[in-house]
Amino acid sequence: MRKKIIIAASVILFSFSAKAQGILGGHVTGNVQLDGQISSRDSVIGSTDVPQKLLSNARADILYTNGDFSAGLRYEGYLGPMLGFNSQYAGQGIANYFVSYKTQTLAITAGHFYEQFGNGMTLRAYEDRYLGIDNAIRGINVMYRPVRGVTLKGLIGQQRYYWETRGLVRGVDAELSVNDIVNALAEAKTRITIGGSFVSKYEDDETILSDIDGYKLNLPLNVGCGSVRMDISHGGFGLQTEYARKGQDPSIMNNYIYKNGEALWVSASYSQKGMSANIQAKRVDNMGFKSVRSESGEMLYINYTPAITKQHTYAFLSMYPYATQSTGEIGLQGDFMYKFKKETFLGGKYGTDLHINASLIKGLDTTRIGGIGTDGYTSTFFGTGDTYYGDMSLEIAKKLSGKVKLTATYGYVVFNPVVEGHEGDIHHNHVVIGDMTWKINKKNVLRVEAEWMGSDSKYDPAVDDKRCGDWIMGLVEYNFTSAWFISLSDQYPYKDGVGNYYNISVGYTKGASRMQIGYGKQREGIICIGGVCRNVPASNGLTFSLTTSF
Amino acid sequence: MKKFFLMIAATMLVGVAAAQNAKIPENITIKTLDGKTVETSVIKNDGKPIILSFWATWCKPCNRELNTIKEVYEEWQEETGVKLVAISIDDSKSAARVKPHVDGNEWEYEVYLDQNQDFKRAMNVVNVPHTFIINGEGEIVWQHTSFVEGGEEELIELVRKVANGEEI
Known part of the structure; x- marks a missing residue:
């Protein structure tokens, strides 16, 4: 292990000095990120003292490419994992390595790889470094295009589990571009792509007792999950759909029931210059698919059922971010964008942008059959149960002059705490946001x-949901060229809530390098400051971040 | 295993050739907005500079950058011949929204989907927005992360130099 670190360190140091140098005709590139945190106890926002005082996450990717060949390795160090990251990440070493050979018709990767079949309903190996999710597969991944318009993929491997690998995953995927295969359709305006995939996992037997008389469950050791998909586009019209089914897969996520899993996703859209509409519908029933049946955390997911709700970025609209309930949900989402032209009544001198979105996600209409070892429940296809989440937002963006831009947003969010595993009443929130950017001159920009x-909702110590109550927030951000920024913000619950989240940040950017230091209290969520969006965990104290690409 | 790392390290340490800029990889699979699978080798501009911008529908600064450039894009093209290629890193959560988003905003850029983020990783993009300037030979000559208003003026200054064959 030590040797690996030394080699990795020397490679990193060397790469810095080499800065994308040509080596044997190839190139070395990479990126480095260092995040640190000094956080102390604050009983009001719920942060605790950190025994190590300083927490840090570090990472360096080194990539070597030479024509069709590439190889890479990644160092990761969690010397006291930052708040929000699982403590099992603690440690350091080479977390990811691969060699890859890619041409237009053949690609082979050995080592760690990320892959997605279709929309990810059967398989999606991905990482989100800010969420601490990395379910890379370590194994072999092959892509082959026997003829134009046909893409075949096959893979086998084990999934990353913090510093180990677990499970056994095998998968195949085929995608056909109908226009490329059928000559008569080569120039057709209508483009059709169809695809299908099948993924199987294997896990050794174990002893799980049923509710009745302590009988041991007869567990399936191999579990399969398959899907079919289609993507049609015709000019401004688009229709995408995928349907997936999964075999008997008793696991801790579904309380060891034997019901088959099922998921359907449909997206329809129409767009032209200055106007677009998109509607998505989704039904998910018992589709949690992990390579280890007893894993209840965020890791080891083989598949991914996308949340169709809009990913809001303003603090109060994203206060209750929604994630798919893989055990079962049914939902609908619509988006509409329109640009009022320049020199019209509503458009004014510079034009006006209008953006509307609405979504509603409900539970399934289910009837219970039994507990562990049974089919669990039955569900009707179109029936709905409790409301889980709903939102609607109306956003108007307008340039008032050559220097001032204004965005006004109204949003309404309905959130059922049950989706986060809590009891309690459904929250109904109204949100109003004003966002102004003033370009004072070429070098100075102010955003308020x-x-x-x-x-x-009212704060209740027994439930301890710190998002309850009525809130106000202010943010001032000053940018001096694209190099420097300073931002001040405060979120305060003036009625029925707790906490006071203030923050001051200073940052410096030069090329692809960026430094940022902040002090204050932060809650988890997507935060966009000084031109970059990222996900941050809750903390109280000092944070710093350094990223660079070369 | 150890041998593997030693081999990579040795490959990197031995035989340092003359310094030259890295090129954008040509063999990464991306998708067009109408669902066609293509390789990154399609990113070309007849020997003129390219602005390569990684973005996402949910990223406010990315949208500010692409909307700001939209206002001056025609002038930039006429003056320098530059082409802006926008790479969306939206995953399956929001990938279906990319085409409506691009049309709704009236962007005239060449847009591709990088759903599995292979291109993002190959280009060492950590956060979005992340913008590159590619010269006529396909070499990466400049990169920058983040965007604030006014950044577009710095960007076009650099593109002008690249278009004139100057070093930046």
């Missing part, structure tokens, strides 16, 4: 944001 959230 004000948000208000009115909620019917």
